[in-house]
Amino acid sequence: MSEKKNLRKIFMNGILDENPTFRMVLGMCPTLAISTAVNQGIGMGLATTFVLVFSNLVISLLRNIIPEKVRIPSFVVVIATFVTIVDQLMKAFVPALSQSLGVYIPLIVVNCIIFARAESYAFKQPPMASLVDGLGMGAGFTLALILLSSVRELLGSGTLMGAQVMPASYHPMAIIIRPPGGFIMLGLLLLVVNAAVKAMQKHKASRAKEESV
Amino acid sequence: MQRKLVVSSSPHLRNEGVSTRRLMLDVIIALLPTAVASVWFFGGAALNLLLVAVITAVAAEYFYQKLTKQKTTVSDLSAVVTGMLLAFNLPASAPWWIAAIGSVIAIVLVKQMFGGMGQNFMNPALIARTILMLSWASLMAANVLPHAGQWVAAAGADAVASATPLGENPASYSLWQLFSGNIPGMLGETCKLTLILGGIYLLVRGVIDWRIPAAFIGTAFVLFWIYYGTLYSVESGSANVLYQLLSGGLLLGAFFMATDYVTSPVSPWGRVIMGVGCASVLFVIRVYNPSYPEGCSFAILFMNVLTPLIDKLTVPKPFGYVKPAKPGKGA
Numbered sequence: 001m002s003e004k005k006n007l008r009k010i011f012m013n014g015i016l017d018e019n020p021t022f023r024m025v026l027g028m029c030p031t032l033a034i035s036t037a038v039n040q041g042i043g044m045g046l047a048t049t050f051v052l053v054f055s056n057l058v059i060s061l062l063r064n065i066i067p068e069k070v071r072i073p074s075f076v077v078v079i080a081t082f083v084t085i086v087d088q089l090m091k092a093f094v095p096a097l098s099q100s101l102g103v104y105i106p107l108i109v110v111n112c113i114i115f116a117r118a119e120s121y122a123f124k125q126p127p128m129a130s131l132v133d134g135l136g137m138g139a140g141f142t143l144a145l146i147l148l149s150s151v152r153e154l155l156g157s158g159t160l161m162g163a164q165v166m167p168a169s170y171h172p173m174a175i176i177i178r179p180p181g182g183f184i185m186l187g188l189l190l191l192v193v194n195a196a197v198k199a200m201q202k203h204k205a206s207r208a209k210e211e212s213v
Numbered sequence: 214m215q216r217k218l219v220v221s222s223s224p225h226l227r228n229e230g231v232s233t234r235r236l237m238l239d240v241i242i243a244l245l246p247t248a249v250a251s252v253w254f255f256g257g258a259a260l261n262l263l264l265v266a267v268i269t270a271v272a273a274e275y276f277y278q279k280l281t282k283q284k285t286t287v288s289d290l291s292a293v294v295t296g297m298l299l300a301f302n303l304p305a306s307a308p309w310w311i312a313a314i315g316s317v318i319a320i321v322l323v324k325q326m327f328g329g330m331g332q333n334f335m336n337p338a339l340i341a342r343t344i345l346m347l348s349w350a351s352l353m354a355a356n357v358l359p360h361a362g363q364w365v366a367a368a369g370a371d372a373v374a375s376a377t378p379l380g381e382n383p384a385s386y387s388l389w390q391l392f393s394g395n396i397p398g399m400l401g402e403t404c405k406l407t408l409i410l411g412g413i414y415l416l417v418r419g420v421i422d423w424r425i426p427a428a429f430i431g432t433a434f435v436l437f438w439i440y441y442g443t444l445y446s447v448e449s450g451s452a453n454v455l456y457q458l459l460s461g462g463l464l465l466g467a468f469f470m471a472t473d474y475v476t477s478p479v480s481p482w483g484r485v486i487m488g489v490g491c492a493s494v495l496f497v498i499r500v501y502n503p504s505y506p507e508g509c510s511f512a513i514l515f516m517n518v519l520t521p522l523i524d525k526l527t528v529p530k531p532f533g534y535v536k537p538a539k540p541g542k543g544a
Contacts, residue, residue: 175347184322 007132014136020113021144022193027113030104031145032182038161041149042142043097044104047090049138051082051108056122056134063123075118076109083109113141152176152185233330236474237290239420243411244297244469250394250404254359255305259400262312263300269316270296277325291330295319298338301401301465302510303345306357311349315341335517336476339510346510359395359403388445391459402462412468421472424481428488429467433458436496462509463495470510476517483520483527490516490523 020026030048034040058078059066066074087105090098098105108114117137122130153159156177158166166172175181251259274292278285299315319337327333346353386396394404402408415421437454438444445455458464471477471491478487491512498508505511516523 171349171352173348174350175344178347180344180347 007129010129010132011136011139014133014138015140015143016197018137019140019144019193020116020137021141021148022190023197024113024116025190026116027111027141028186030107030111031148032179032186034101034104035145035149035152035182035186036156036177037100037153038146038149039097040100041145043090043094043101045138045142045145047086047101047105048108048111048113048141049135050086051079051111052114052117052138052141053131053134054082055079055114056117056130057127059118059122060125060127060130066123071119071123075115079114079118080109113137148186148189151189152181155185156181233289233291236420237294239415239418240294240469241290241297243414243420244294244301244401246407246410247301247401247404247465248297250407251301251305251400254394254403255357255400258305259300261309262303262305262307262400263297265309266300266303266312266316267293267296269313270299270320273317273320274325277321278329281325283329286330289330292320295324295337298401298469299341301469302338302342302399302462304353304357304397304399305359306354307352311345311352315345318344331475333475334520335514336470336473339470339514339517342510343514358397386460387447388455388459391456396460398460399462402465405459405464408464408468412464415468415472421468422481422484424484425472425477425488425491426467428485429471429491430458430463430488432489432492433463433495436492440496440500457499461499461507466491466495466509466513471513471516476520478520478523478527480524480527480529483523486523486527487516487520490519 014020016023018024021031027048030044034044055075055078059075062074062078083106086108087098090101090105117130117133121133125133150160153161154165155173156175158164158170158172173181176185248263251263270292271287275285275287278287296316296319299319300312303312303315319341323335323337323340324330324333390396392405394406396403412421412426416423416426434454437457441449441452441454441457443449443453445453449456451457451460462470467488471487478484494512494515495508498505498511502508
């Protein structure tokens with residue numbers, strides 16, 4: 001029972017407290033580059049989640065065999081293996097998405113979220129916890145990408161998942177789906193999300209105080 | 214003693230008579246003739262845009278400061294100046310909401326989010342213009358023909374599309390047309406007469422330093438002269454010095470945008486570098502870049518980013534300072 005609760009806590013940690021995009025600000029390169037359309041955001045998020053889950057699991061399983069000194073090259077080999085798998089799978093089954101994500105799929109190899117989790121979590125924790133951590137981090141990353149890419153696609157093209165959403169009289173704000181718009185929207189979203197989290201924590205703290213009194 | 218040693222951002226107060234409010238009031242006075250000229254040439258649409266931009270800018274500043282529980286500084290009039298400058302960078306055909314969005318971007322995103330008055334590292338009105346340009350290029354195209362003095366004519370009815378003076382196929386305009394402002398263009402950059410008057414007013418009042426506009430216009434003059442080789446001739450179309458100096462946002466930028474206290478160097482030589490740099494980037498964009506016929510805003514923004522470096526490079530020598538001898542030399 002307590003172990004299940006613990007795993008749930010590990011999973012939620014990736015989505016809220018240590019959300020890779022909004023709290024740790026990791027993996028900014030793919031975040032900024034591909035969040036111009038929602039389907040790209042979902043595709044990127046899922047691909048990264050796949051790599052995160054399996055690289056965390058394998059690294060955790062191998063953590064007692066890998067010598068400390070060569071751990072980084074070992075991580076690279078493990079991560080690159082799964083990135084190659086996901087790259088080939090996407091090319092075979094979702095060629096259009098694979099084409100639009102382009103070089104950013106192979107670049108998952110150097111995504112610092114995956115390295116950060118391998119180094120700071122999977123290398124020190126048991127396999128089950130590492131797998132759940134990868135799942136939580138991946139979910140957090142995917143949700144953040146979906147949030148950012150829906151805002152950008154909605155304002156920048158007036159569509160969602162390619163379907164026209166905004167009224168025809170809406171003039172799409174083209175800069176939002178260009179690189180500078182990516183930086184601006186990411187900054188504004190960071191502000192909104194962090195303000196919301198802070199308000200939530202304050203609320204929680206004041207309630208806990210009331211209960212204790 | 215403590216209170217006298219407060220380090221504040223520019224404009225620095227020399228005495229009680231000079232306040233941010235007074236300086237901004239001077240800038241507004243200097244901008245007013247150009248505002249009147251834009252309404253004269255482009256009619257009610259220009260007045261509309263000016264009002265929307267100024268009111269939105271002031272409201273955005275007020276509500277942002279209320280929201281973040283800061284002291285409201287609307288009364289220092291800097292938001293009014295930002296609003297006016299932004300409207301000056303819009304074409305008469307722009308819809309009102311473009312002015313509103315631009316003002317909110319300028320005040321909230323560029324100015325307040327970086328810490329408010331004195332903290333923004335780029336000119337708010339110019340960033341807003343650039344963002345609007347990159348977002349709605351077709352709506353921001355400055356191709357409405359002026360209809361001097363025809364108050365009743367709405368922009369829609371006689372908005373005749375025509376080539377801008379700096380477009381791909383530059384239409385021919387006489388020097389007087391260029392100087393008086395009877396050409397298509399952004400609201401505040403067409404009438405050179407009032408811009409120069411406003412600039413002279415600011416120089417006489419000591420609000421702006423002569424170095425930036427002088428270096429800016431002087432360098433542009435020299436560069437275009439070297440490149441085109443002719444001072445002015447009717448046959449050469451836009452390919453001569455005076456035509457280039459009198460079209461686009463060059464004068465507006467030189468007097469009112471590049472001289473912004475917050476985003477221009479403080480030291481005398483730094484200001485010269487600022488002016489020379491603005492003109493050089495402007496020259497390169499106008500001459501060598503086919504996708505943007507006008508590069509004044511980009512040039513000034515580019516130099517805005519370099520301003521801290523320029524200030525660092527040109528720290529004035531304190532009186533009586535002796536350069537320490539290089540070690541190992543002469544010993």
